[in-house]
Amino acid sequence: MTRDNRGNDGERGERDKGTESAEGGVPRDPVDAIIGQWAVERPDLDTAAMEIFGRISRITRTMGDRMDKAYARFGISRGEFDVLATLRRSGEPYALSPRRLSATLMITTGGMTGRLDRLERAGLLRRSPDPHDRRGLRVTLTDKGFRLVDEALGAGLSLQTEALGALDPRQAGQLADLLRRLLAGTVNSGPSS
Numbered sequence: 001m002t003r004d005n006r007g008n009d010g011e012r013g014e015r016d017k018g019t020e021s022a023e024g025g026v027p028r029d030p031v032d033a034i035i036g037q038w039a040v041e042r043p044d045l046d047t048a049a050m051e052i053f054g055r056i057s058r059i060t061r062t063m064g065d066r067m068d069k070a071y072a073r074f075g076i077s078r079g080e081f082d083v084l085a086t087l088r089r090s091g092e093p094y095a096l097s098p099r100r101l102s103a104t105l106m107i108t109t110g111g112m113t114g115r116l117d118r119l120e121r122a123g124l125l126r127r128s129p130d131p132h133d134r135r136g137l138r139v140t141l142t143d144k145g146f147r148l149v150d151e152a153l154g155a156g157l158s159l160q161t162e163a164l165g166a167l168d169p170r171q172a173g174q175l176a177d178l179l180r181r182l183l184a185g186t187v188n189s190g191p192s193s
Contacts, residue, residue: 029058031051031054031055034050034054035051035054038050063159063160063163064078066159066163067159070152070155071152071155071156073155074148074151074152074155075122076124076148076152079105079107079111079115080115080118080119080124081149081152081156083101083105083116083119084124084141084145084148084149084152085149085153086101086104087139087141087145087149088146094140094141094146095138095139095140095141096138097130097133097136097137097139098112098127101139116139119145123142123145124141124142124145124148125139125140125141125142125145126139127139128140
């Protein structure tokens with residue numbers, strides 16, 4: 001293994017100290033430290049993508065944990081909230097087939113069955129035969145489920161809005177637009193099936 005000359009104290013470079021401010025006076029974060037280490041170990045690499053996706057990953061993890069805690073106060077998991085919210089935003093009569101729910105939430109039908117079982121036992125939804133398809137089922141939000149998902153939605157949005165307080169409205173709008181473009185790029189790129 002070859003090493004470069006890093007000085008007597010083994011410092012890894014200015015970018016990984018974590019206390020100075022990055023551009024715009026924003027404190028450095030753990031991703032800056034990681035990028036700084038790669039700059040020393042592999043200066044030939046362009047790590048711009050890592051800076052973006054590393055932060056997206058950390059934001060997702062942090063906010064996911066916060067959302068889990070918010071929904072737990074209502075006796076549901078984030079996955080169960082997703083089912084209730086999908087039914088709620090579908091509009092009256094707040095009913096969908098299990099297959100449609102699975103496709104919308106991008107989970108297997110087996111995973112969906114477990115969620116539906118728990119939510120039905122809690123009285124938050126009910127399953128019944130589909131009047132338009134003798135072989136199919138219909139999942140309908142109950143009144144109790146309607147009230148609960150509206151309360152949980154408010155709690156979750158409050159947390160998200162609080163987190164966005166780090167940005168002004170113009171910046172938040174720009175970020176939403178940029179992430180929309182990035183999402184389209186990730187969906188439309190990669191190896192073809």
